[in-house]
Amino acid sequence: MSPVTAMYVAQAIHGLTYGMLLFLVASGLTLIFGMMGILNLAHASFFMLSAYFCYQVVAWTDSFWMALILAPLGTGLIGVFVERFLLRKVQQYNLGHIGDLLLTLGIALVIAEGVKTIWGTESHQVVIPPSLEGLVSVAGLEYPIYRLFIIGLAAAILSALAFILYKTRLGMIIRAAVSDADMVSALGINMPRVFMFVFGVGTIMAGVAGVAAAPMLTVFPGLADQIGLDAFVVVVVGGFGSLFGAVVVSLFLGELNAFGIQFIPRLAPVLVFLFMALVLSFKPMGFFGERDD
Amino acid sequence: MIKSKRNLALWVVFLAAAGIAPHVLGIVKTNVLVELAGFVLYAVSLNLLLSYTGVLSFGHALFYGVGAYTTALLLYHVEGFPVIGALLLSGLAAGVIGLILSPLLVRVTGTAFAMLTLAFGQLMFILCLKFREVTGGEDGIAGYDVPNLNIPGIASFDMLDPTVFYYFALAVCVIGVLIMWYITKTPLGQVVVGIRDNTLRVDYLGYKVPQTKAIVFAVSGFFAGIAGSLFALFQGIVSTDGVLHIMVSFYPIMAILIGGIGTFFGPILGSGILIVLEDLIMRYTERAELITGLLFIGVVLYAPGGLLWLWRGLMAKLFGSKSQPASEEVEA
Numbered sequence: 001m002s003p004v005t006a007m008y009v010a011q012a013i014h015g016l017t018y019g020m021l022l023f024l025v026a027s028g029l030t031l032i033f034g035m036m037g038i039l040n041l042a043h044a045s046f047f048m049l050s051a052y053f054c055y056q057v058v059a060w061t062d063s064f065w066m067a068l069i070l071a072p073l074g075t076g077l078i079g080v081f082v083e084r085f086l087l088r089k090v091q092q093y094n095l096g097h098i099g100d101l102l103l104t105l106g107i108a109l110v111i112a113e114g115v116k117t118i119w120g121t122e123s124h125q126v127v128i129p130p131s132l133e134g135l136v137s138v139a140g141l142e143y144p145i146y147r148l149f150i151i152g153l154a155a156a157i158l159s160a161l162a163f164i165l166y167k168t169r170l171g172m173i174i175r176a177a178v179s180d181a182d183m184v185s186a187l188g189i190n191m192p193r194v195f196m197f198v199f200g201v202g203t204i205m206a207g208v209a210g211v212a213a214a215p216m217l218t219v220f221p222g223l224a225d226q227i228g229l230d231a232f233v234v235v236v237v238g239g240f241g242s243l244f245g246a247v248v249v250s251l252f253l254g255e256l257n258a259f260g261i262q263f264i265p266r267l268a269p270v271l272v273f274l275f276m277a278l279v280l281s282f283k284p285m286g287f288f289g290e291r292d293d
Numbered sequence: 294m295i296k297s298k299r300n301l302a303l304w305v306v307f308l309a310a311a312g313i314a315p316h317v318l319g320i321v322k323t324n325v326l327v328e329l330a331g332f333v334l335y336a337v338s339l340n341l342l343l344s345y346t347g348v349l350s351f352g353h354a355l356f357y358g359v360g361a362y363t364t365a366l367l368l369y370h371v372e373g374f375p376v377i378g379a380l381l382l383s384g385l386a387a388g389v390i391g392l393i394l395s396p397l398l399v400r401v402t403g404t405a406f407a408m409l410t411l412a413f414g415q416l417m418f419i420l421c422l423k424f425r426e427v428t429g430g431e432d433g434i435a436g437y438d439v440p441n442l443n444i445p446g447i448a449s450f451d452m453l454d455p456t457v458f459y460y461f462a463l464a465v466c467v468i469g470v471l472i473m474w475y476i477t478k479t480p481l482g483q484v485v486v487g488i489r490d491n492t493l494r495v496d497y498l499g500y501k502v503p504q505t506k507a508i509v510f511a512v513s514g515f516f517a518g519i520a521g522s523l524f525a526l527f528q529g530i531v532s533t534d535g536v537l538h539i540m541v542s543f544y545p546i547m548a549i550l551i552g553g554i555g556t557f558f559g560p561i562l563g564s565g566i567l568i569v570l571e572d573l574i575m576r577y578t579e580r581a582e583l584i585t586g587l588l589f590i591g592v593v594l595y596a597p598g599g600l601l602w603l604w605r606g607l608m609a610k611l612f613g614s615k616s617q618p619a620s621e622e623v624e625a
Contacts, residue, residue, distance in 0.1 A: 109586030281397040
């Protein structure tokens with residue numbers, strides 16, 4: 001393989017890795033938004049919180065695999081608590097979207113400052129487990145195993161999610177609720193419980209992404225910034241509530257990011273927002289959006 | 294008649310209190326008041342969008358930052374540029390940006406509006422960060438002199454004197470707020486409220502909805518730019534983190550929410566509470582944002598209309614007046 005092709009392939013896999021992480025964060029965000037009409041500004045904060053939990057669990061038990069299970073669950077519990085006791089209360093007031101946005105913004109602030117208070121402002125290293133360390137040779141190209149592991153993990157979760165959404169009764173209810181939650185509720189389904197479930201699963205997925213990202217990006221207070229903003233772009237551009245849109249746009253943004261850094265490093269971060277501004281200006285509902293809000 | 298007499302008395306008390314404040318409070322607290330004056334102007338300008346037009350902007354720092362950078366660049370490159378000129382040009386620059394963006398902004402409402410403004414705010418943040426030759430990047434622009442405020446033939450004021458600057462900031466703030474208040478009372482202001490409550494109906498009545506909104510964006514941007522300019526004049530340094538960071542967009546939203554959404558004077562109350570509280574908290578802990586965040590959650594949960602509505606509700610209960618708290622008034 002010529003060096004140029006090798007560079008393109010390596011950059012493409014880099015982009016795929018980030019795109020997959022982004023998908024894990026954005027899919028929860030878009031499902032929550034599609035069903036409940038809540039744009040959860042604290043969603044990326046859960047991603048970061050889980051990375052810190054991962055660091056803590058690894059520090060205690062010395063096992064990354066333990067962290068991969070415990071940290072997302074802990075984060076999911078906090079997410080469920082937030083939904084049950086805070087969001088549900090705000091939804092009763094007639095503040096429209098402003099109430100949800102402001103509440104989740106407040107939660108994001110508290111988490112951002114909370115982790116600084118507990119774990120300090122310096123960045124923490126999480127070591128890659130020995131079994132995932134090192135490089136693997138893919139088609140004549142040396143590539144870190146850990147990044148391939150992230151891609152595999154996210155692909156597995158994507159398949160599981162697609163199976164639940166499209167092949168089970170629960171998935172049918174969730175898809176119905178995305179298009180009209182009131183109607184589903186009128187059919188006698190306990191919507192608050194479904195909301196809580198989706199919110200919990202969404203935060204757990206953000207949590208898994210947080211743990212997966214921890215060894216790669218290190219754990220520090222600004223961890224959520226980029227992926228959080230990118231996840232909003234995915235939700236907005238992909239269409240509020242569309243899982244398919246989230247997959248496509250996440251992968252696209254991952255590649256845009258990777259190749260943007262390669263070719264126009266100075267303007268790479270601008271591309272994402274320029275892309276969102278363009279799409280919003282001409283297709284305010286996003287590419288695959290079904291719901292108009 | 295009684296009401297206007299009471300209002301007059303309130304104004305006299307306010308101006309007297311504001312007039313003697315720097316002599317009673319000392320320099321440190323006077324500087325807090327200067328900060329407050331700029332912040333009030335900024336919050337009220339955002340409130341034109343949030344409470345009157347009914348759209349939530351997550352990128353108001355864009356206008357604030359443009360204002361601040363305009364002033365800094367003018368004073369840095371043109372020695373002795375008149376202060377008032379810099380102030381007005383900064384507002385104008387921000388207002389023009391508002392006008393330029395308005396064809397895109399008027400197309401969307403609700404969450405899409407919040408996200409679009411967020412995108413523009415972040416775009417400007419990154420651009421200013423990356424184009425170091427012009428903006429100085431992360432370090433920002435510093436070391437420009439603030440010239441004296443000259444009123445030809447009458448007086449010349451030394452802007453580096455904290456007390457003088459306080460009166461200057463106070464004057465800019467009061468004039469700006471009064472102009473915005475006046476605008477909300479004009480027919481244009483009424484049409485804007487109509488657009489918030491029922492866009493379709495206003496459209497059918499023959500009013501030009503996109504153009505009206507564009508004017509509001511420009512006006513709101515103008516005053517946010519003036520507030521940014523005040524910041525640049527006062528701090529003597531303008532950096533991306535200081536004027537364009539996403540938190541700069543969020544702070545006035547907090548002030549509006551704490552004070553009372555859907556009111557004109559609520560944001561002023563909220564700004565006061567936020568700035569004074571922050572000043573107090575900063576003395577005891579570095580984690581000011583933790584407390585503000587908690588306060589914020591508390592307000593959203595327990596006083597969803599803000600403190601002004603809480604107060605009005607209390608008054609209504611005590612004195613049986615008919616003005617009920619109506620937090621439903623604002624819908625995104």
